[in-house]
Amino acid sequence: MKFKISLVALLFYATTSLSAQDIKGSKFGKGLLNIVGQDSSWTMKVGLRIELLGMSTWEEGQSNQTSFLVRRSRLKFDGYAYSPKLEYKIELGLSNRDQSGASEFTSNAPRYILDAQLKWNFYKNFEIWFGQGKLPGNRERVISSGNLQQVDRSLLNSLFTIDRDFGFQLRHHFNVSDQFVIKEIFSLSQGEGRNVTTGNLGGHQYTSRLELLPLGNFDSEGDYSGADLKREQTPKLAFGVSYDHNNNAVKTRSNQGSYMLTDTGYYETNINTLFIDAMFKYNGFSLMAEYADRSAKDPFAKNSDGSLTGDEVQVGKGINLQTGYLFKNNLEISGRYTHTELDKTITGKEPESQYTLGVSKYIVGHKLKVQTDISHLEVINGNNELMYRLQFELHF
Numbered sequence: 001m002k003f004k005i006s007l008v009a010l011l012f013y014a015t016t017s018l019s020a021q022d023i024k025g026s027k028f029g030k031g032l033l034n035i036v037g038q039d040s041s042w043t044m045k046v047g048l049r050i051e052l053l054g055m056s057t058w059e060e061g062q063s064n065q066t067s068f069l070v071r072r073s074r075l076k077f078d079g080y081a082y083s084p085k086l087e088y089k090i091e092l093g094l095s096n097r098d099q100s101g102a103s104e105f106t107s108n109a110p111r112y113i114l115d116a117q118l119k120w121n122f123y124k125n126f127e128i129w130f131g132q133g134k135l136p137g138n139r140e141r142v143i144s145s146g147n148l149q150q151v152d153r154s155l156l157n158s159l160f161t162i163d164r165d166f167g168f169q170l171r172h173h174f175n176v177s178d179q180f181v182i183k184e185i186f187s188l189s190q191g192e193g194r195n196v197t198t199g200n201l202g203g204h205q206y207t208s209r210l211e212l213l214p215l216g217n218f219d220s221e222g223d224y225s226g227a228d229l230k231r232e233q234t235p236k237l238a239f240g241v242s243y244d245h246n247n248n249a250v251k252t253r254s255n256q257g258s259y260m261l262t263d264t265g266y267y268e269t270n271i272n273t274l275f276i277d278a279m280f281k282y283n284g285f286s287l288m289a290e291y292a293d294r295s296a297k298d299p300f301a302k303n304s305d306g307s308l309t310g311d312e313v314q315v316g317k318g319i320n321l322q323t324g325y326l327f328k329n330n331l332e333i334s335g336r337y338t339h340t341e342l343d344k345t346i347t348g349k350e351p352e353s354q355y356t357l358g359v360s361k362y363i364v365g366h367k368l369k370v371q372t373d374i375s376h377l378e379v380i381n382g383n384n385e386l387m388y389r390l391q392f393e394l395h396f
Contacts, residue, residue, distance in 0.1 A: 029367030032396040035079075043079035049146055049395035050074075060383040070095045071152075071391065072145060074114070085122070089133070091115040104198065105259075111195040114164065129169040132194055135255075136169065136185040136209035137162040137242050138290055139277040140320065142224055147366045149226030149286070149324055150358040151373050151389045154338045156318040160292035162244050162273060165189035165205060165255050166196070179216040185209040191246050193255045202268045203247030205255055212239045218281060226288075227324055227332050228281040229365050235282040242275040253314050254294070260301040260311040267301035271313055284326040293317040299346050316342035324358075334358040334373075350380040367395040 031045040053071040058064050073095040080087045091114040093099055099110035117131035134142055140153050141161040167189030175181055190196060191205035215237050219230040223238040246254045248268035260267035277290040299313035318341065324334030336356040342349045358373035370392055377385040
């Protein structure tokens with residue numbers, strides 16, 4: 001309740017104190033409010049987005065299940081403070097799903113905060129990011145949920161992503177030639193995911209990423225946006241490799257999943273995750289590919305007497321291939337194939353394959369769009385599933 005009152009107070013202050021500021025007009029999708037301080041020493045862009053989802057699933061041997069929900073509802077603030085070299089980003093999740101996961105580790109409070117970061121360009125092409133935000137893991141996860149090519153991310157992402165955490169990131173980029181760009185990222189984080197308030201359990205998480213763009217930068221950072229909405233005039237290609245080491249991790253999926261509890265506390269083991277990905281775009285055509293592999297020093301959580309607790313690290317691998325073509329009327333047809341294979345001897349889970357066909361209508365790019373897709377999930381020695389989704393997105 002206090003959070004909601006504070007949020008209303010913040011918005012009230014921002015809209016009633018504008019006599020001391022300059023408001024710059026903007027086109028739809030460029031921010032709800034764009035505020036500039038009188039001396040230009042700070043800026044703030046306020047954004048709001050909602051995703052409304054309808055979904056129906058049919059599983060073999062089960063009755064049809066239908067649901068409607070506010071998939072995402074988020075409030076975003078970004079800009080710079082004191083100097084354009086010191087940027088900030090704040091993103092708050094307002095939907096039930098965004099706030100879910102309250103536990104003793106988050107002081108039994110809803111997890112409102114998604115991102116809260118400072119970004120300092122302290123020297124030439126070097127930047128340091130500090131705070132809570134997405135780690136430099138798989139490309140599909142780093143792409144904003146508002147910029148996805150299909151209704152939602154793939155099964156590979158749901159099983160293997162390392163998502164958000166609190167820590168710092170050191171980022172750098174340089175040119176090998178007029179076109180060839182190389183980007184490097186190193187991250188040190190807490191290792192238990194977002195909004196943890198009880199202090200760090202286990203060790204810390206170390207993530208490094210290398211990106212190669214041999215044909216130059218994408219238009220408007222299109223290597224981290226679904227669909228070729230900019231219709232790249234020349235072929236653009238990006239390769240990325242990420243390696244994540246979570247030292248003495250206490251969760252089943254590195255910094256995600258559930259805590260591994262034992263009769264003496266928390267089970268700790270080293271978890272390593274490898275991501276390899278690529279993005280290609282040209283003249284409305286796009287192709288994204290990802291591979292993920294997770295391993296653990298000892299995946300089985302054990303009690304003091306050596307008995308298994310029933311928790312185990314979700315060791316395995318997966319591949320995701322996704323492609324689409326954007327027609328001149330901004331209607332796009334897309335397809336996706338995902339295969340995930342957790343180690344059955346450890347997890348007891350069967351391999352899964354999912355085939356998805358999607359159709360998107362971009363009215364104002366990703367800021368106003370309607371997306372629908374149908375997916376067929378195949379489970380070896382299990383029940384297959386058919387899923388249909390329809391989603392509307394509005395982003396100020």
